[in-house]
Amino acid sequence: MEEKGFGYIADVLVFSLLVSVAITFLVAISPVDPRVESERYASSFARGLLLSFQHSTADQFGGFDYSLEPLGFELNLPLIEGSARRELLHKTVAQLLSEDVLLNMRINVGETDLTFLKTNEAMDHELKNFLKTILEKTIGGRFGYRMRANTKLIDLGFARVYFEIEIEEMSRARNQLCSESVMLSLPESNIDLKKFIENALGMTLPSKLEIDTIIEVSLELWST
């Protein structure tokens, strides 16, 4: 009988082993994949944020302004102090982006970036800071992010005309969860935009050249 008793223990131990394997499987197989849920949430979050940029005005983020001086500094004279600053309080974030595209298109000839002295050049830099502040307030801490706004490249053969702005906080980013984008239309027609570029280049563009007036704004969210 003593041997039988130990036999029972062996049976129970084998049974327990089977139960353990079953438990391991049960714990390992999650009812829902957490990554799928995170991606779904991130995607909805990014889409909501990009869409709300089309309605949210600059004043609620402390306002947006920049210096009209081409070199970015103002003369510190009592009478003209502050007169070269341009304040845009009631424009939406999307409108600010469109305006930056129109005022700060980049022209590359070969490998050289033709940067002229533009009175609105500071807008590009200030807008980057402004967008970074908004993104930090809305996303900061929850996700790593990369926001891009760009136009379709206009290839003229000898020169390339484009616009691109990128703001990111990827110091703690691990895996990409989503990438959402919205298309914004520039407040200029194709013809006006063509004239605008012709003026900037100082030459007439080919009549068959089609220019897209769309800005693509994309937002990637990354897990931290």
Add this chain to the structure above:
Amino acid sequence: MVLHVGEDLFSTILAVSVLSVFIAALFHSYHFYSERQSVFDGFDLALDIAERLRDSVLATHENKPGLIELSQERLENYSKILSIQGINLRVDLRSIDGELLFSHGPEPNPLKQYFSPPAGASLPVAILFGQGSGRLCELTVLVWRD
């Protein structure tokens, strides 16, 4: 089978103890599994409701994507629909600085909801503010079952 006081009894006690421990572990695992499922289900439901509020229930009359208008009446009606399904709803709207601008629905009772804690999801939205302009806010939805 004849049990002898001594090794056989000891063997039986040991066998029953080991079996009990493993059965308890099985129940614990199942509890962990179902709790996890319930957390995900709750989050999924909260996110579905937040998206529905943003995209249809509180959408503006012009139906501008991303822009909502606050309406107690529409929220009240939607809460009634959810309560028929045994779901309680609490909606908070906060500015991006964290200031509470609007809330709707009862707050969950921590004691009552001990076994069924509320699940929440929050999404950025722009609320209609003044003449056609929007204010960026965070829409937080809390849901729980009685």
